[in-house]
Amino acid sequence: MDLDAVATLLAGEPAYRRRQVWEWTARGAASYGEMTNLPRNTRALLEDEVPFSTLLPAHAARSKDGTVKVLFHTAEEHPVEAVLMRYRDGRRSVCLSSQSGCPLTCTFCATGTMQFRRNLTAWEILDQALYFRRLEAIDHVVFMGMGEPMLNIDAVVAAARLLPDLGVTHRRTTVSTVGWLPGLTRFIDEVEQPIRLALSLHAAADALRSELMPVNDRYPLEDVLAECRRYVQLRRRKVFVEYVMLAGVNDAPEHAEQLAAVLDKSSFKVNLIPYNPTGMYDGSSRDAIAAFKHVLDRARLPATVRLTRGRDIAAACGQLAASA
Ligand code: SF4
Numbered sequence: 001m002d003l004d005a006v007a008t009l010l011a012g013e014p015a016y017r018r019r020q021v022w023e024w025t026a027r028g029a030a031s032y033g034e035m036t037n038l039p040r041n042t043r044a045l046l047e048d049e050v051p052f053s054t055l056l057p058a059h060a061a062r063s064k065d066g067t068v069k070v071l072f073h074t075a076e077e078h079p080v081e082a083v084l085m086r087y088r089d090g091r092r093s094v095c096l097s098s099q100s101g102c103p104l105t106c107t108f109c110a111t112g113t114m115q116f117r118r119n120l121t122a123w124e125i126l127d128q129a130l131y132f133r134r135l136e137a138i139d140h141v142v143f144m145g146m147g148e149p150m151l152n153i154d155a156v157v158a159a160a161r162l163l164p165d166l167g168v169t170h171r172r173t174t175v176s177t178v179g180w181l182p183g184l185t186r187f188i189d190e191v192e193q194p195i196r197l198a199l200s201l202h203a204a205a206d207a208l209r210s211e212l213m214p215v216n217d218r219y220p221l222e223d224v225l226a227e228c229r230r231y232v233q234l235r236r237r238k239v240f241v242e243y244v245m246l247a248g249v250n251d252a253p254e255h256a257e258q259l260a261a262v263l264d265k266s267s268f269k270v271n272l273i274p275y276n277p278t279g280m281y282d283g284s285s286r287d288a289i290a291a292f293k294h295v296l297d298r299a300r301l302p303a304t305v306r307l308t309r310g311r312d313i314a315a316a317c318g319q320l321a322a323s324a
Contacts, residue, residue, distance in 0.1 A: 001025050001130070002123045005050045013042065021046070026165035028134045055080060055127045067310030069320075070131060074100060074124060078117040081320045082128035082145055084138070085309040093140035094168075096128050097320070098156050099147025104178060106213045108202070108244060110278045110314075110321035111146045119151065122158035126166075129159075133166050141168045144176045144198070144242075146320050148215075150183025157187070160195055170194045176242065178215050179224035188231045197231055198240040198271075199224065203250045204258035212250070225262060232267040244273045245284035245292065256295035263301055270296055270303040276311050276319050 007018045017038065024035040032038070032046045055072035058079075062068050066086035071079060078100035085093045100117035102109070128145075132138055141163055143149040149156045160173050176198040177184055187197065201221070203209040210216040228239045241263060245251045263270070272293060275283035284292070289305055296303040314321070 001052060001127065002050060002054050002121070004123075006046065009045065009049050010042065017042065022165065025130060026133070026162070028130075030134055051075075053127045053130070054121065054124045055131070057131060061313040063310040063313045065309055067313065068132070068135075069310060069313050070128075072128065072131070074117075074120070076117075079114075080120065080124065080128065080146065082131070083310060083320075084132045084135070087307070087309075091140055092132075092136060092138045093142060094129050094132050094138050095142050095145045096125055096159075097145035097147055098125060098143055098149040098152045102147045103151070104148050104180075104213070104215050106178065106200075106215075108212060108246060108275070108278065108281055110319050114146075114321055119155060120147070122155040122162075125155060125159035126162060129163065129166055129168070137167055139168060140172045140174075142174045142176065142198075144174075148178055148180050148183075149175050150177045150180035150187065153183040153186050157191055157195075160191075161193060171196070174198050174240065176200060178213055179219050179221070180215065181219040181223060181227060184224070184227050188227065188234060194235070194237065196237060196240065197228070198242055199228055200242045200244075201259070202242070202244050202246075204255065204262045208250060208255075212246075221262070229264075229267055238267055238269050241268050241270045242273055243270055244275050245289050246275055247282040247284045247288065249281060251284040251288045251292055253291055253295050256292045257299075260296055260299035260301050265299070265301045268301070270301060271306050272303060273306045274308050276308065276314075278319055278321075 003022055006021050010017045020037055032043045057070050058073050059071040068084045071081050080097050080100050083095040099119050101114040102111045103116040105112040143156055163173055170193040174196040178200045202212050206220055209221055272289055293303050
């Protein structure tokens with residue numbers, strides 16, 4: 001819902017009307033009609049003038065594990081995908097997109113092969129979460145869908161700041177980056193809320209990282225890690241490091257040693273991500289992932305292996321490409 005459009009439309013009404021509309025929406029109302037503390041003619045006016053959602057769901061796919069992936073269209077029909085992950089322990093985590101497509105062309109990522117359309121507005125980002133909020137309560141959000149969040153930092157932060165109204169605290173909100181330094185620097189300096197930071201690292205040596213992620217030529221890993229350490233010092237929170245496991249590419253024990261050498265255990269926590277094939281690479285075997293983790297364990301660098309969700313509906317990490 002475009003709350004700015006709501007505020008403009010209701011400019012002649014008491015200021016609290018905008019807040020009432022938002023409170024109903026954030027709690028999962030499905031239409032203006034449900035907002036019973038608004039005058040009937042105000043509801044009718046809103047229905048006529050401001051679409052209830054800035055995004056239209058075009059297709060939904062449900063995985064065997066309960067994961068739901070939804071393809072939305074913006075008003076100009078640009079594709080946007082978001083995913084609801086349901087975990088056995090009850091967690092309900094939503095993965096949001098910040099852009100339609102992505103200009104950064106990481107070679108292992110399906111989104112990078114799509115045409116980049118544009119940044120999403122804060123309302124378009126929130127409407128993805130609100131869609132799932134209407135299905136059930138949600139408690140975690142990760143900005144790891146289509147797009148590089150730090151390229152759209154203003155809208156991402158504006159959306160993240162409103163997520164507690166939907167039931168997602170800042171501590172349960174994570175913004176992920178491949179290392180787009182201008183946005184990362186602003187995130188560190190400007191965001192005082194305890195929103196978490198994740199870095200998609202994927203290779204500790206510059207040559208391999210540049211091959212996988214061309215952004216590394218522009219902003220080398222050393223500079224990005226220095227900025228992450230500044231976040232740790234300033235905000236007193238560790239940075240999550242995402243490392244996607246590509247068979248025969250970045251999954252050898254020596255790659256793990258390189259990783260342990262560049263990350264200090266007091267600042268970083270590693271999340272190893274079993275790769276979901278997108279055509280270009282194969283995922284590492286379980287044994288290769290275990291051997292890699294063993295090296296990190298020996299170096300006492302905290303590391304976990306991510307539980308992969310939604311693989312059968314191409315909703316897992318690196319698979320979002322609007323193919324639904
Ligand atoms: S991994 Fe992220 S930054 Fe890289 S192409 Fe995919 S969406 Fe863009």
